[in-house]
Amino acid sequence: MPVLNEIDYLEHAVHSVLSQDVDGPTELILALGPSSDGTTTLAQRLADADERVRLVQNPQAHIPVGLNAAIHASRYPTIIRVDAHSELSDGYARRALETLKRTGAANVGGVMRADGRTPFQRAVAKLYNAPVGLGGGAYHGGAPEGEAESAYLGVMRREVLDEVGLFDESIRRGEDWELNLRIRQAGHRVWFDPALSVTYWPRESWWRLARQFRATGAWRGELVRRYGRSNSLRFFAPPALVALVVLALITGILQLTGVLHGLAGMICSVIYLPLVAYVLLDLAVGFAGVGIAAGPRSLHERLWTLAVLPTMHISWGLGFLAGVLRGAGDTVDASRLGSRNTPLP
Secondary structure, three states: OEEOOOOOOHHHHHHHHHOOOOOOOOOEEEEEOOOOOOHHHHHHHHHHHOOOEEEEEOOOOOHHHHHHHHHHHOOOOEEEOOOOOEEEOOOHHHHHHHHHHHHOOOEEEEEEEEOOOOHHHHHHHHHHOOOOOOOOOHHHHOOOOEEOOOOOOOEEEHHHHHHHOOOOOOOOOOHHHHHHHHHHHOOOOEEEEEEEEEEEOOOOOHHHHHHHHHHHHHHHHHHHHHHHHHOOHHHHHHHHHHHHHHHHHHHHHHHHOOOOOHHHHHHHHHHHHHHHHHHHHHHHHHHHOOOOOOOOOOHHHHHHHHHHHHHHHHHHHHHHHHHHHHOOOOOOOOOOOOOOOOOOO
16 A cells, blocks of 8 residues: 555555455555655554554655555565555455456456545546546446456456566556556456445545646656557547647637638637537536436535536646656656645544
């Protein structure tokens, strides 16, 4: 479990791991980044209270570096990746181990069930779980059981990780997708089991969400530079939206200044149509709940949905374009640095 500034989430996450019922010995290795909110002290207290909890240091705070440090320190043949901002469902580990054995896969993952405690978090969670929001990946929507492109978090055979070389430490986001690509290229299978679920708590504010998605988009752009069409076409939708917005702005300026007029201006006005359709989609998702899970929603949650949907797409798209054009470089997800999160009840 990579850990950085998770004072309000870590204890719940650790409890969900230690309460898993499996046959045989287990351990939980926390890879500690340089937290500034008391997380390190809490982690030490948790380790003192349970001998199964072990600590390794991750001074760079990069997720793949921390994961590799924890894997190197591990002693058992199965690696279950967990996240400090999530909670495993009851029976997760037992079911995952059974699925590994039953399918012969190298990596097994389940559904990321995003959830929230505030109107903003709940709006983000609904869109995480919706095709119109993140969409695409099996673990966001609960596709039928079977082979998959990637796995959320993942329950992996250690021998396969050693074979393919663990996580690529030069990748700051999307490291799980890249690892699963190498696993599949080595002739192994990645498997999706919808009976497995993990609760994920999204970012707690609009600004942190935008920063997270921009960083994630930048690294997807970097992965496109490295691996080309191994990336799914769905990853190109947000940058296409950004390109449409830019073209619409340029067209509008040229029309207002009289550079574009007459028939040429009318023809160029076609660029507005997909943007009008997107605005209507945003309104339908926000107020009518089209394309997202049913359930009661407050007015605040509906209003936040209107803002969150374009924030996800445009932030991700801007990051993607920057990543494709100049690479991700040292881009990191700074949305949790030096912060306190929303406390749990």
